[in-house]
Amino acid sequence: MFNVFIKGLVKWKKVIAAATVFLILAVMLINSIRYEKTSSINNKGFDVLTQVSMIGSKIRNKFMSDSTDSELEKLKEENRSLREQLIKNTMQEEEVQELTNLKNALKFVTDKTASDFISADIVARNDGNYYNSFTISAGSDNGVKSDSIVVNGDxxxxxxxxxxxxxxxxxSIIDSRFPVSFQIIGRSSDTGMLSQDVSITQIEDASLIKGYMFDVNSPVKIDDIVxxxxxxxxxxGIPIGKIQQIIPDEQNILKYIVVKPYVNFKKLDKVMVFNKKDL
Incomplete structure (x- = not known):
């Protein structure tokens, strides 16, 4: 009887153990299914949140881009305005300087020696670095004649x-077709001729003017005003320039000079034109 009881107890323990294992497996299966469902839901939620975040980022970036473009355009406009104002101010300063320059030109001539003062712009020029020849914006309608004299404030x-x-x-006076007689300021008896036809081979600067003294014994010196x-x-009395170099003639027939003109023949804009009066 006791043996039968023991056998029954062992049998029930096996059943309970099997049931327990089954229950544990069932719980694990259920949890697994729940995890998969929850994971799926979480993944979908993550996708949705990610898309929302991306859209938000795009909107934010678009707003920032529009804002940046607007600020950039504003800065460009301010820069453009400042540049235009600077150019305008510079042009006004240049115009004032040009007018002052032309006013200074009137000091070189008087009503006794000249007439028909005409201001003009240079509208064309020769090829090259210097203004050897040029066209001005004044003609016979303005009183300009052949051999009218052209000056500026220099x-x-x-x-x-x-x-x-x-x-x-x-x-211009730096052209080989343009000879002009000169005198040394303060010593009117010391005279000569300026011409680019003078054969001083060692002078290569095209802006310098070659010449010679009529009297080989003239006491000219460097920086004398011509x-x-x-x-x-x-x-x-119209200023030409300063003597920069004196070159003795080997045969002692002439005394050559080199003059640096006051006028900058690389930059000419406005000029004054007048006609010499017949005295």
Missing amino acids: GLIGRVYQVSQKYSKAI TTSGLGLYPA
Whole structure:
């Protein structure tokens, strides 16, 4: 009887153990299913949140981009405005300087020696670095004539050689076609001729003017100021430049000089034109 009881107890323990294992497996299976469902839901939720975040980022970036573009455009406009104002101010300063320059040109001539003062712009020029020849915005309608004299506030520029109704052509004193007689300021008896035709081979700077003294014994020196002498076409006293170099003639026939002109022949804008009065 006791043995039968023991056998039954063992049998029930096996059943209970099997049931327990089954129950544990069932619970694990259920948890697994729940995890998969929850994971799926979480994944879907994550996808949705990610898309929302991406859309938000795009909106934010678009807003920031629009804001940045707007600020950039505003800065560009301010920069453009400042640049235009700077150019305007610079042009006004240049115009004032040009007018002052032309006013200074009036000091070189008087009503006794000149007439028909005409201001003009240079509208065209020759090829090259220097203004050897150029066209001005004044012609016969303005009173310009052939051989009218061209100056600016620095001194003598040249003369007119061709005239139309609205425009005129001129050559400058650095052109080989332009000889001009000069005197040394303060010593009117020391005179000579300036011409680029003078054969001083060692002078290569095209902006310098070659010349010679009429008297080989003239006591000229470096930095002597050279002006028009009044002989020929030009009235006396128009500044030309300073003597930069003195070159003795090997045969002692002439005394050569090199003059640095006051006028900057690389940069010419406005000029004054006048006609010499017949005295």
